[in-house]
Amino acid sequence: MSNIGGRTERLLPARSVWTTSMVWWHTGFYVALASVSYFALFSQEPDPNTPLAVAALLLLAAAYPFLTRTQDLRTAKPTLYVVLLVAVVVFLSFVYDGAGVLLFVAFPQVWMFTASQRQGVVATALLCVGVAAGQISRWGLEGTEVYGISAQLVTSFVASCMIGLWISKVIEQSEQRAELLAELEATRKELNEAEQARGALAERERMAREIHDTLAQGFTSIAMLSEAAQAQLRTLPAMGAPDDRDLGLMHSLTAISQTARDNLAEARSLVASGVPSDVQGGDLIAALRRLPDSMHLDGIRLTVEVPDTVQPLSSTQQVALLRTAQEALNNVRKHSGATAARVLVDVRSSASQQRLRLTVTDNGCGFDPSAVHSGFGLKSMAARLQEIHGELKVTSTGAGTTLTAVVPVAPVRTTAHATTTETGNAP
Structure with missing residues (x-):
């Protein structure tokens, strides 16, 4: 939505027409320009304005890919193309009798490349009035001609606006549907990630219980048994000074006890926080x-x-x-x-x-x-x-x-x- 002159206006969705599915439209556009150029050059009645008409058509054909190739049609380039399109078609209506056929190309392009419905209506009106003025300038102000041109003007304007507004609505609904699908896909991805996180958490809790019930208890038992063995060594009847074997055995039991206690602390730390105690x-x-x-x-x-x-x-x-x-x-x-x-x-x-x-x-x-x-x-x-x-x-x-x-x-x-x-x- 945009606010223009205190009024709120609905903008057309940002979109790009340079996609694989639109190749047929681009081909049809150039075929239409080539057909008009051909009939202008090879008509049975030579017209001194033919070079001007062909030059205008070539200018429009050359500008088309450069001014419309954008990911967002709400920029300046597409608007500039619409202005050029209206100017070329109106100019041709003053110098070439067959310019009216270009309205079948111009009307859809006006609605395709304008950023808002208001711009589409204004551009359509300018096209109809400009083409009508060009035809009157070439065919005169006789009553029959004026009536036919006026009827064509009103019919073309009404039909173009109706079709254009309908196309805009279809595009808007398509964009909304695409946004909903994107949101649905994002939500599905978030739910999948949440489910995976919940599964990982459940697995960590299960492993924590297993560590507590098995490894931690085992380390506790090892520490207690080694301390009991040390106590038994200390209570043996004194048979003189302890030899190297007794000292080595006591040292080994002490190392076993300390290792078991260290690993018990590590196991308890993992159960409590999931982070090794060494790097807490x-x-x-x-x-x-x-x-x-x-x-x-x-x-x-x-x-x-x-x-x-x-x-x-x-x-x-x-x-x-x-x-x-x-x-x-x-x-x-x-x-x-x-x-x-x-x-x-x-x-x-x-x-x-x-x-x-x-x-x-x-x-x-x-x-x-x-x-x-x-x-x-x-x-x-x-x-x-x-x-x-x-x-x-x-x-x-x-x-x-x-x-x-x-x-x-x-x-x-x-x-x-x-x-x-x-x-x-x-x-």
Whole structure:
């Protein structure tokens, strides 16, 4: 709706006629112009105004694609085309007797390219009056001719307005129907996303219950059993100073108890919030720096090199990166036979974005990545990274293995900071 002179007027919907379904209309327009030009050039009675008529038709044909090819007909170009169309048709009616046939092309185009119904009515009236004036100037003011021209003027104006207003209404209803369909599709998408979110929430709740009822209880039992074993060792009859075997057993039981309690705290944290306790508060860097103390990599010297700050990361990204580092180090401890490992975090920039890289390397025996393609650990890491639009790369030789996790991040400046910590009993 628009307000013109204190009155409210309905605007036609924004639309474009340059679509595949309108090819027939464009073809018909040029065929009509070509037909009028042909009869003007090759009529049996030469007319000195023929070059002017053909030139006007060529101008209209050339302007048509440039002034009407737009996604919104409420701009200046379509209005300029309507003005040119009216001017050309009226001009031809003064210089060429067959110009009246162009009204069959002009009337639909007026309603197609005007931005409002009022503009359509005004342009139609100007066309009818202009063409009538041109015909009277060529055929004279005799009573019969004036009557015929007047009847043609009124009939053409009324018919064009009726058809034009009807077309405008059809277009408006079509646009409203398209908007309703778009809203319906958007609503359906939102409902689908809500249903998926509800399903994911239900699955998380189920997994939380399972963790609470199984893993958490199991960790509690392990901690209690290890503490009971330590108590029994302390109550054994004194047989002299404890030997290295007793001290080693006590150390192992203490480590078991501590590991069980750490994992129990992790399980309870997952049940409570869904975010690992190591990264609660968004401190991924601190969690990575604690890896040498929390991973219990006996006999392996672990070096952690991380920047002081990294780009803002979502909790999902932080969890994926931390779990990738932990799983990679577990593989190093279990399978590599390495004496040293390294965790490195850095940022690589490209022309389009920045990527955060988490690299875990070791000096172990290496392996063939293709031979363990079905391993759950690598699949789990790759799946976690894929959820955050990242990727996992693994290269391995006889001199060690390199695992790289790459995640796209927002740009920010970072300052390098390295932390080196030795764990276990490596010499």
